[in-house]
Amino acid sequence: MDKISRRDMTTAFAALLAVLALGATGYMLIEGWGFLDAVYMTIITLSTIGYGETHPLSDGGRIFTIALILCGIGVAAYAFSMMNALVVGGRLTNALRRKRMQAEIKKLENHYIICGGGRAAQTIGAELSRIGRPFVVLEKADEPCRRMEERGWLVLQGDATEDRLLAQAGLPKASGLFLCLPNDKDNTYLALSAKITARKDLRIVAAQVAEEAGTKLLHSGADALVNFGYISGMRMASEMVRPATTGFLDSMLRDARSDYRFEDVEVKAPDGFTLSELMAGGDQQWPVIVAVKTAEKGYEVNPEGSRRVLPGQTLVVLGSQAQTANLRRKVSA
Structure with missing residues (x-):
């Protein structure tokens, strides 16, 4: 109620x-x-x-x-x-359902919190649900909450800028925070507030509405920004000049039958290995390694098989969820 x-x-x-x-x-x-x-x-x-x-x-x-x-x-x-x-x-039923939902949220660890219930937030939720990542949505309005609850998502209704609601969503145990509120002021406040109470490795991705808000969001604690105007313009240009490539990427995200994704895989094995050693054991078992990211040199695209990867470096891969999971297990050993 x-x-x-x-x-x-x-x-x-x-x-x-x-x-x-x-x-x-x-x-x-x-x-x-x-x-x-x-x-x-x-x-x-x-x-x-x-x-x-x-x-x-x-x-x-x-x-x-x-x-x-x-x-x-x-x-x-x-x-x-x-x-x-x-x-x-149905109010009693709703109250009991929300009580069960809050009990489920308390059990979460390394999950994601989505602040906002607009179209961007619901798209994020759909993708996280599709790839099996746990998440909680914080939204104030009744109708978006109802729709998301009907999809089986974990939802807390209230003001996402309130510390109380963030604590209920398990912010101290979360690994990622999506800031999808409709104005930069609230997103900036949330980024600043979250960094105070969250764990040190929390990653914050924020929606950027106004061009001049980018610097403030980054200084407040956001790790990455998504400028919807810029992204929309780039997408329209890509649809015009490279439609096949854009269609391929689109099919991965929109086709419910496809579980192929670009993913990050962090290397944790203490001794490292060459890419040839890593991919031994059958071509169908592993995803395609598109790039290697290092802190010093950035992205190395289409690396050679002799390229040695070390702990702390990140592989950018393209493959099914099962293939990527196999690779994660191997580089974490």
Whole structure:
């Protein structure tokens, strides 16, 4: 339930309890009944069941009963309608589902957090879901949250800039943070705030709306920026001058039947090895090594088989998820 629903529910049941207490107290004082008889008479009066009087009423008791009916039945009807909305309307189901969802989120480690629920955020979520990476989405609006929950995603509804919500999403244990809020100001604040509470190796990728916001986002802690205007322009130019290449890359991302991806594979084996040694064991078992990235020289594209890779260097590969997983296991040994 959202905050408004909880407030309405609390108000309705508080009013119902107040009327029950008032009715029971009135019968105890006016008629001298015991507590159980007084409560029973109040409930059958408010529920309009019509079982009759528990004991014969005095004139004062009848006047009190009339007042109780006039004042209390409306309160009881409102409380019962709220209870019906809670159960029949699905609010109870939603509350239980979100409680289970929060329990699942607490178990996550090395996951990703997506701040925002717009089209970019949902595209990120679809890709992470497709390649089997755990993630949580933080979004304020009801409708995007509903759509993402229907897809089976882990969603927390609220303001992504609040430290409380980031903590619920497991920021201290997350390995990546996507900043997809609709304005640079909030994304900049989030980048700065996350670096304070997150682990040191957290990677932050931020959407950049205005050209002049890039420097601020990087200084605030973002590791990479995506300028939608620039990316869109480059994509349109590529569609015009290199349609086959663009179509090939597009098919990997959009074809649900394809699990081929460009991936990063970090070398962790202490002694390193040549690429020929690495790829021994059958061409179908390994992905294609497109480039080697080093801190000193950047990218070395189409490296030779004699090229020796060392711990800390990164391989840029193209292959299926299974092929890439095989390579990751080998370079981590």
